[in-house]
Amino acid sequence: MALSPQSVPENPFDFRAPPPSPVASARRSCVTNDEVLSEFLQHSLRVPDLILPAKVFPRQQFIDNPPRIDFQALNSMQAETLPKILDSIATIGCFQLVNYGIPVESIRSALTAAAGIFQLPPQKRTAVTRSPEKLYGFEEVHEEDEGEVSEEFVWCKAKALERAMEGIWPVGYSNFSEKMETLVAQMEKVAEKILIVFRKIYQEKTGRCEKEKMEGEDGNGWACYVYKHGGNVSAEKWRSCLRYDVMKMLIGGMDYSHTLCLHICDGSSEFHVYSKKGWVSFCPHKHALVVTVGDQTQALSGGQLKHVMGRPIYRGEKEEFISMAFLYSPSTTNSSLVDPQKPNTISLSQQAIAAILVTLLYEILVYVYYKF
Secondary structure (H helix, E strand, O other): OOOOHHOOOOOOOOOOOOOOOOOEEEEEEHHHHHHHHHHHHHOOOOOOEEEEEEEOOOOEOOOOOOOOOHHHHHHHHOOOHHHHHHHHHHHHEEEEOOOOOOOOOHHHHHHHEEEHHHHHHHHHHHHHHEOOOOOOOOOOOOOOHHOOOOOEEEOOHHHHHHHHHHHHHHHHHHHHHHHHHHHHHHHHHHHHHHHHHHHHHHHHHHHOOOOOOOOOOOOOOOEEEEEEEOOOOHHHHHHHHHHHHHHHHHHHOOOOOOEEEEEEEEOOEEEEEEEEEEEEEEEEOOEEEEEOOOHHHHOOOOOOOOOOEEEEEOOOOOOOOOEEEEEEEEEEHHHHHOOOOOOOOHHHHHHHHHHHHHHHHHHHHHHHHHHO
């Protein structure tokens, strides 16, 4: 007997296929939406095209050699000497000084002693590596910087530097430090005379009196940048390192505030001067000191004398050379040159003690006022 459709029992399990998935159509719609969104962004945002300059690196400019100033003429304050110095500093940022009275043997002995610093192995240099808290010692060298054209060491009269260097180079450092202190004493006489000339010119504009001199100040600050320039360097590597040095000098500059910088660069093929205005170079005279002015001299002159950075260049040399840059500051406010680890700051504990003392003094005054 045939069963009617109404009499078929209801199946509790329904195995009918599910409705078609919308995945395929959704993918097609996503592509369509992406195209619409891209077209919308292109027409609405209108991001301008970024066009970089063809040359972002500062251009080197070769100039005529700055005037050579005879120190004895400077000492006698000859009338024609001062305009040459001021004009050279205003246009170039430096001048050359000859016949300055420092024996050649004194300079050579210091350079020879300084060469031993760079013979220390890297594992020993780690203890005397510069940092934001320690402005003396070796420049930090990364793995990618190994084998650079030049190396750098900052020397000053910090006791901490003396202890650290005597621990890793006991015999050699005492000899080097002795040679440096002898040379610094001679350099100081030269720098003092130059600063006296600057003070006489600008004291009326800045309100400084002639009594504000360097004599008798125990806080005279000296720091010396010692450079080792490598030999037998390929032209490609030399150009790469030169670009790095230029950007480093323009961006970083010097860590020390100073009035004058006296450069010993005997044997250099070029001398480069870096400033915010650009980058110039010239061929220094043999045995001449190249003198650049610092930020303190710029402030003394009211901005007429510009602060610049200088660096000697030894191109195409087969042997290694040592050069030095002496940064001088006569101000006692720059005692960080003597020991950079002693900043002129007030600690939190000292501030807390001062606050407690002020509070107690206030309470005592209030008590006395109401009591009597």
